[in-house]
Amino acid sequence: MHTDTQVRKPGGRREDQRRIGGILQRVYDEVVRQGVPDRFKELLDQFDKTKEVSEAGTASSQGQAEGRREP
Amino acid sequence: MMMRSSVRDAMLAAVPSLRAFAISLCGNVDRADDLVQETLLRAMANIDSFQPGTNMPAWLFTILRNLFRSEYRKRRREVEDTDGTYAETLKSQPEQHSRVEFDEFRAALAKLPPDQREALILVGASGFSCEEAAAICDCAVGTVKSRVHRARIRLSKLLSINGTDDYGPDHTTRGILSAGGRS
Numbered sequence: 001m002h003t004d005t006q007v008r009k010p011g012g013r014r015e016d017q018r019r020i021g022g023i024l025q026r027v028y029d030e031v032v033r034q035g036v037p038d039r040f041k042e043l044l045d046q047f048d049k050t051k052e053v054s055e056a057g058t059a060s061s062q063g064q065a066e067g068r069r070e071p
Numbered sequence: 072m073m074m075r076s077s078v079r080d081a082m083l084a085a086v087p088s089l090r091a092f093a094i095s096l097c098g099n100v101d102r103a104d105d106l107v108q109e110t111l112l113r114a115m116a117n118i119d120s121f122q123p124g125t126n127m128p129a130w131l132f133t134i135l136r137n138l139f140r141s142e143y144r145k146r147r148r149e150v151e152d153t154d155g156t157y158a159e160t161l162k163s164q165p166e167q168h169s170r171v172e173f174d175e176f177r178a179a180l181a182k183l184p185p186d187q188r189e190a191l192i193l194v195g196a197s198g199f200s201c202e203e204a205a206a207i208c209d210c211a212v213g214t215v216k217s218r219v220h221r222a223r224i225r226l227s228k229l230l231s232i233n234g235t236d237d238y239g240p241d242h243t244t245r246g247i248l249s250a251g252g253r254s
Contacts, residue, residue, distance in 0.1 A: 016227045023176045028196035031091035047115045
């Protein structure tokens with residue numbers, strides 16, 4: 001026996017929303033699949049390095065890293 | 072320290088979705104990437120205000136959304152010019168058959184009011200719960216739900232998907248009420 005708890009009419013609201021949801025997800029995922037562009041990898045790598053350097057206490061290349069030493 | 076690199080990895084992992092959100096918001100890849108860049112810079116500068124163990128993507132999305140909002144207010148006129156620039160930047164995409172559909176969809180998305188657009192993307196594509204989206208947008212959960220609902224109704228009208236004549240104002244109002252009412 002079939003139990004049609006959710007009857008979907010063709011062209012009904014539910015079907016429309018399903019389609020819109022599907023396109024939205026695909027449009028979004030198309031960008032997500034491009035991954036992380038190099039400029040952001042480099043940016044975050046710099047952040048990492050800056051922190052490491054300031055921990056070693058020899059920060060000079062990144063001016064802002066100076067003056068944040070541990071007492 | 073150990074914590075730094077895990078924070079960095081968490082930020083890195085959020086970048087693809089952050090870009091998709093930014094592009095959906097402003098409809099222009101270059102500006103979206105600038106927005107992501109500014110978001111990351113701001114996040115790094117304020118990393119002390121991030122609580123380890125909490126939701127990194129939600130934190131970054133909040134920063135980006137606020138940046139976009141303040142920029143949007145400044146450059147309201149330019150935002151109209153979305154369709155053309157978008158098509159330009161994604162010209163190299165291989166899936167030609169879905170391009171038309173995508174372009175149509177993006178153009179329709181650009182016509183939504185910003186608050187509806189961001190709510191729809193956060194809940195419908197980024198995978199945030201309505202509660203998380205409400206925190207990101209700094210509004211009530213019910214507000215998010217009704218914005219998402221109105222965005223979907225509006226989109227189906229704009230895309231003139233079949234049967235749109237069914238959506239009279241009464242249907243819409245009832246939908247919003249029921250969507251917002253369910254806690």
